[in-house]
Amino acid sequence: MFSRLSRWTLALPVALALALSGCGSGAPAASTSAGSAAAGEGAKEVTVFAAASLTGTFTELGKAFEAAHPGTAVKLNFGSSATLAQQIVQGAPADVFASASPATMKTVADASLASSPTTFVRNKLRIAVPADNPAGVDELKDLADPAVKVALCAEQVPCGAAARKALDAARLKVTPVTLEQDVKATLTKVELGEVDAALVYATDVIAAAGKVKGVAFPEADQAINDYPIATLAEAPAGPLAQRFVDLVLSQQGRDVLAKAGFEAP
């Protein structure tokens, strides 16, 4: 048993070395093909970095773009806007950045990597409650009740900053049980019934229809979130990047986004 074990421990580094050398020879080949495509008759691939809240709509728009431009492929990377902004600043090869907050777009613009961002949609907060609304929440003031378990986004992420603004506007002091790292995590806590209420975006409530109920509240107007989109300075896809942005800003794009609950800017 012991000798078998030592044979394995020997084999492992060798396998790793082989795997590493495999990666080494593979990576340059891949980048050359991408490079030649960019240098040739226009790139055939657009890489879009988009905020997690755009997952549904941008997937749909990506398919529409591929249909309108045969032979092209839209690669979508969804994540927290702040994380995506960091990745772009660190040199990730993206063509388009659609962010959930002007602040994260500014990170990219400050590194002179994005030019003239355009606000393409706005998102409003809603109170999300479990389908049976166990705590009977029907206005923002109910969240201040200590008996009501509330989840908010952390203030470091856009939905948390918006929640803070709305609560400040209403002069309410809410003590949440948790400050979640993104809006989807916040919504999950409501879906599972772990909290009685949470502040999320209108679009999230629509996406989770059936599992959560949304309650609109007037103070949400004080905390509207703008979503900017921009092509990136070093876009490998070149002009194709602008064409994707044009699609998002077109009537077709607006329809897709409105259906998901986004408001026009």
Added chain:
Amino acid sequence: MAASDRVEPVSPRLARSDRASGRLPWMLVLPALAGLAFLVLPLAGLLIRAPWPTLVRRLAEPQVLEALRLSLVCATVATAVCLLLGVPLAWLLARVDFPARRVVRALVTVPLVLPPVVGGVALLLVLGRRGLVGQWLEASFGVSLPFTTAGVIVAEAFVAMPFLVVSVEGALRAADQRFEEAAATLGASRWTAFRRVTLPLIMPGVVAGAVLCWARALGEFGATITFAGNFPGTTRTMPLAVYLALETEPEAAIVLSLVLLAVSVVILASLRDRWVSAA
């Protein structure tokens, strides 16, 4: 036999023979160095980018100390829980022949494979307010684990326990069972034999497993934030603080990561010295 074999490499006899042969086998040394570089370079990246001038000021912030204290307490309690439950589980897997043992062994490693966030959701489905067990816990005892420090410990123990079980089971399989049999012929019960013979024999394996388990618990992020949430003072451990800092202030995130790394390296290194010299 196996146990005595394993302490051999540190004996002077072997060290001498190694020097006599002179040459280190490059087939081992090259991948070893590559492996070391692979593990250490990201750490170097953190050190290079660390905002040294503001380091002290950032460290003195009360939230940092609070998160660090919470991390250390939770990881330690989680390790204790893992020891209490995991060592007997490892014994069961190594010493008791029962049907479907292979399946059970595979199930034990599920938390290793499961993305931690999924693990957190799974915990919510069982121990959450509307979960299978959690519902009953709240109705009968008024206990609700999510969003509490106890919830952090549960999440960390869930993710870290397989490390302990796998290490201890390996140690049990390598330990010579004849010692236990000898104890049994001398009239010791299986429990006494375990406590007085087996446990001391496998102690190095238990310690190694506990150290791995503690380190994993200390760095736990996904299951913790999903199951226990994130609130300063009760559930915001260092990894959660790092993640949030990354959203707005990457420099602060680097500082927090360095604190976590420094503390864990110091603790692990001192523990290791203690146990290696004791062995």
